[in-house]
Every structure is written in structure tokens, then in C-alpha cells.
Amino acid sequence: MDKKATLTLHDGKKIEFPVLSGSIGPDVVDIRTLYGKTGVFTYDPGFLSTASCNSTITYIDGDAGILLYRGYPIEQLAKHCDFLEVCYLLLNGELPSAKQKGEFDDMVTRHTMVHDQLNRFFTGFRRDAHPMAVMVGVVGALSAFYHDSLDIDDPEHRKISAFRLIAKLPTITAMGYKYTTGQPFMYPKNDLSYTANFLRMMFGTPCEEFKPNEVLVRALDRIFILHADHEQNASTSTVRLAGSSGANPFACIAAGIACLWGPAHGGANEACLQMLEEIGDASKIGEFISKVKDKNSGVRLMGFGHRVYKNHDPRAKLMRETCHEVLNELGLHNDRLFKLALALEKIAIEDQYFVERKLYPNVDFYSGIVQRALGIPVSMFTCVFALARTVGWIAQWQEMIADPEYKIGRPRQLYKGAPRREVVPLAGR
Ligand code: ACO
Secondary structure (H helix, E strand, O other), X not given: OOEEEEEEOOOOOEEEEEEEOOOOOOOEEOOOOHHHHHOOOOOOOOOOOOOOOOOOOEEXXXXXXXXXXXXXXXXHHXXXXXXXXXXHHHHHXXXXXXXXXXXXHHHHHOOOOOOOHHHHHHOOOOOOOOHHHHHHHHHHHHHXXXXXXXXXXXXXXXXXXXXXXXXXXXXXXXXXXXXXXXXXXXXOOOOOOHHHHHHHHHHOEOOEOOOOOHHHHHHHHHHHHHHOOOOOOHHHHHHHHHHOOOOOHXXXXXXXXXXHOOOOOOOHHHHHHHHHHHHOXXXXXXXXXXXXXXXXXXXXXXXXXXXXXXXXXXXXXXXXXXXXXXXXXXXXXXXXXXXXXXXHHHHHHHOHHHHHOOXXXXXXXXXXXXXXXXXXXXXXXXXXXXXXXXXXXXXXXHHHHHOOOOOOOOOOOOOOOOXXXXXXXXXXX
């Protein structure tokens, strides 16, 4: 049976709209004909109740704490797959066979080098620039280096651009880091895995052989998997909106990186680490929690709460596990900040304030501690997030371009400015 929703306008006129159902999740009221039929728009800044597209990539049930990529639970993907398998899944809809995985990994590996002239592009930046500022610039500049894959109507061009972006982001991220430290850029090494290669480009030097630690490689690979996609979040919606005009994929991903940079989005793990440093000691937790509960203080428990998850963030549980593994491996199980984080988490999840508001630890509560233990500087945390999210952005961009219903994104507004008035020439004002 076709579902319908009826809207009654102020003059009593009733209009019916189709209600569309997805495979799981809430139905949506299809209001595309609303303006044509009634002359009114809907008003939903912040998209609190608006689905901006249909998608088959990622599903979140925030009340139940569920995250699925192409139908597969994040817990199973984190346990059984590596990041490139997850990339294949997000891009193609299915997990690869062993043969497909081999071909895919090979294709990514063979696109990891960047145009040599890009090395000189880096030197135009100040060495003390924020690494995200450099990343936005360099990724945007890729369209000036790879003219041969910019035709978005050609599926082969789209595919090559996708490989280039996934493959080159680790190289570009590591180059950004090396540039700030004054060390030479490290070229990628093809016999290493995607993630081991990134660690080598970050922390290796030409002077000695870099031996990747498998536990740390696996931990970073898991960070990449957990951040690979998260449906229509702010940066993904930015990529889609930028791409809806037909802009090239390198420019679109640069737009996504710019959006991710904001502290309300990608910057929370950095803020969480700063908060732990500020608390400093377990004896100060009580005092800090009282401040958080005091609405006048403006203090929030960073790494807690989420717009969509009103239950445990499934990624947080996995990141907590990884945190234990990494700290054990590095002999840091007595790490001051980790112990403090555990004590803070225990107190907060039992406290009525957090229970009533359904505030649970999110992925950022632990990811900063893991990255810090891996030796990644705090200013690079959001770059690592961007590296991992690139595949999600591309998968969503590809899906949009291939969608027969795809149109340029063009929101409307509720105008509250001056009505028409006449210009008084300067002499008369
Ligand atoms: N600490 C203390 N109180 C909080 C927190 C927090 N971290 N988060 C929400 N609350 C309280 C609010 O004060 C509000 O209380 P009230 O009902 O008494 O007024 C209630 O919980 C609801 O909060 P909102 O701000 O309305 O929730 P919203 O969904 O808009 O915000 C957000 C979600 C921004 C993530 C928020 O929980 C927050 O600021 N958390 C800390 C920052 C953080 O960790 N962000 C990372 C998100 S995960 C990611 O981006 C990968």
C-alpha cells in the first residue's frame, strides 16, 4: 500500500505527499512538489528533520548504537577486514574476493606517489602553518596536476580520480608533517601495506630502515576503518553540494577537508586530549564534573555525547579496545591520560546528569589517546581523520553523480531582510 502524508495549510487546503520507505530506518515525506503545489517552502536549518539524498552506503541507528557500512556491522568489519577491503566495500557495495582485493590493493599502491612538482608546492607554505591549512591547499591543487581524470561524466575518469585520492592522501598527509618538522619527504614504499606505508612516510627517515610495528599498524588501520564513512555528516554533505555543480573530485574533497577542520566536526579528539591535560589528575575529576553540570560554566565533557548516537557510539567501544592494545604494546598501560580517561568515563556513565541526557563516550574520547601513543602530534589528528574519510567522501560523491535523480543542490531561504526600497544617491544620504 502506498503511504501518504497530508499537509493542511492555514486556509484549510489539504495536500497529499508520498511517503517513501528505505530498506531500514525512518520513512521520509517526499515534499519535492510542495512549492509547486502551494508556494511555500519547508524550513529546516541544520537539517534536523531533512534527508538530503537517498543512499545505499552507510546506515546509523543512533538510538540502538548501530553503524553499518553497506549493511555490515562496523564491529565485524573492524575485526575481519583491513582498511583497503573497507574502501573496496564502500566504493563497490560488496566485499572483495581475494583476487579482487589483490587487484585493488595493487592499483592503490601504484598511485601513491605524487607528481614531483607537488614537492615544490609544499615549500610555498610557512613551516608553522596548521597542517589542515596545507592539506586543504594541496588536495585542491591536485586538479592542477591531474588534468587527465577530471571529466566527471566519464566513469573511467571518476574511477582513476578515486584511486588517486585514496592512494595519495597518506603521502600528502605525511609530507605535510615532514614539512613542519623540517625532515625530508619520504617516498612511498610499495612492499608495505597502505597503513604501514603511511607510518613509514610519517616517522621514517632516509638514514635508516623503518620497521613497522604490526600492533601499531593494526591500531591505525582500525582508526581508518572507524572513520571511513558516517553517512550525511557536515563534511560529506559539503562534498556532495560542491560536487552537485559538476566541480571536479579534487576540488570537492578539498571542500570536505575544509568543513572537517571545524572544531564541531573533526576537531573534537584534539579538544578531548586538551581537556584531559587540563584536568591533569584523577583527584580533580569531581570538581571538573561539577563544572560540566553547571550550565553557566560553558564547560562540556569533550568526547561525550553525539547528535545522532543516543546510546553507546559503537566506534567508541572498538577504539577503547584498541587503546588498551596500543598502550600495552608500548608499555604505556600506566599512561597518565589513559588512566584519567578511564576514571572519568566510569564516573560519567554512572552520573544521573549523563544518564538522563543519554550522553555516552563517542569515538573521539579514545582516538586522541591512541594517536598520541602512536606519536602523531595533536595538530595532525584532523588530517588523519581526513585521510580516512576521503574514501567515504568519494563513495558518496560517486553515488551522487551516478544517481538519475541528481540535481545541483540549491536550498531556499526564509528572507527576513529589507523589502524593496529605492537607492538615495550619496549626496542625499
Ligand atoms: N557535556 C556536558 N553536557 C552535554 C554534553 C557534554 N559533552 N553534550 C550534551 N550535553 C547536554 C547539553 O547541555 C544539553 O543539556 P540540557 O538538555 O540540560 O540543555 C543536552 O545534553 C543535549 O545537548 P545538545 O547540545 O542539545 O546535543 P546536540 O546533539 O546538539 O550536540 C554534541 C551533540 C555537539 C556532540 C555534544 O554532545 C557535544 O558538544 N559533545 C562534546 C564534543 C564532542 O565530543 N564532539 C564529538 C562528536 S563525535 C564526532 O564528531 C566524530
